Amino acid sequence: MRTSTRRHLHALQLAQACVELGARVRTVHHITRLPRRELIRLFYPDSQSIPRGRPPDSPEWYHTANVLFRADASLVGVLYRRLRHANLPSGSSLIAAYRHYRHLRAPEPRISFDRAFDLAAHLEGIWITSIRSFSVAVCPQCHSEHLTAIGGPRSQSVGCPWCKIIHRYRTDPRVQTSFPTLPLVDPRHIVLGIDLLIAQPPGGGADIPDDPA
Numbered sequence: 001m002r003t004s005t006r007r008h009l010h011a012l013q014l015a016q017a018c019v020e021l022g023a024r025v026r027t028v029h030h031i032t033r034l035p036r037r038e039l040i041r042l043f044y045p046d047s048q049s050i051p052r053g054r055p056p057d058s059p060e061w062y063h064t065a066n067v068l069f070r071a072d073a074s075l076v077g078v079l080y081r082r083l084r085h086a087n088l089p090s091g092s093s094l095i096a097a098y099r100h101y102r103h104l105r106a107p108e109p110r111i112s113f114d115r116a117f118d119l120a121a122h123l124e125g126i127w128i129t130s131i132r133s134f135s136v137a138v139c140p141q142c143h144s145e146h147l148t149a150i151g152g153p154r155s156q157s158v159g160c161p162w163c164k165i166i167h168r169y170r171t172d173p174r175v176q177t178s179f180p181t182l183p184l185v186d187p188r189h190i191v192l193g194i195d196l197l198i199a200q201p202p203g204g205g206a207d208i209p210d211d212p213a
């Protein structure tokens with residue numbers, strides 16, 4: 001198969017994955033470099049179903065978003081960057097990171113695929129901009145990775161979203177709903193060491209063969 005044909009097929013596969021994740025035509029076009037007309041013809045046959053509206057603008061949005069959105073944006077950004085550091089191409093990294101994020105934050109992920117695209121673009125200075133507006137910082141308090149702005153007067157205005165979430169957890173029902181705790185296992189139903197030994201039949205367990213000597 002010719003290289004150009006292989007590239008085109010790969011771009012179509014990427015486009016299909018983006019569309020399934022709810023991407024608008026503009027986003028798919030930047031990720032795959034496929035012409036918008038071709039994308040509309042192949043993936044948006046119903047003109048009414050094409051996602052419309054103003055595309056996200058994350059550098060401005062991040063500073064006004066509430067802490068739950070900033071935490072989710074950090075999750076997407078950190079997952080994306082880890083895959084990029086593993087040398088996965090940008091489009092594949094975004095799709096894999098977003099799928100992982102969506103799984104983690106099911107059933108209601110706060111960040112759309114278009115927002116994730118915009119965050120990744122401004123994190124790396126690609127697709128729609130050559131300027132990096134975000135980087136990933138490690139919080140000195142909780143040691144979690146989170147998005148932080150590069151330069152500008154607002155760069156220090158928002159801190160680590162995870163610290164804020166931990167701080168608010170006891171008093172904010174929205175935070176509790178967004179990060180539910182897992183129920184603890186009832187220890188009465190766990191067979192522990194001595195109980196297990198007592199439960200063994202006389203002469204030892206069937207799994208351990210007798211010593212031939």
Ligand SMILES: [Zn+2]
Pocket residue numbers: 139140141142143144160161162163164
């Ligand atoms: Zn923190």
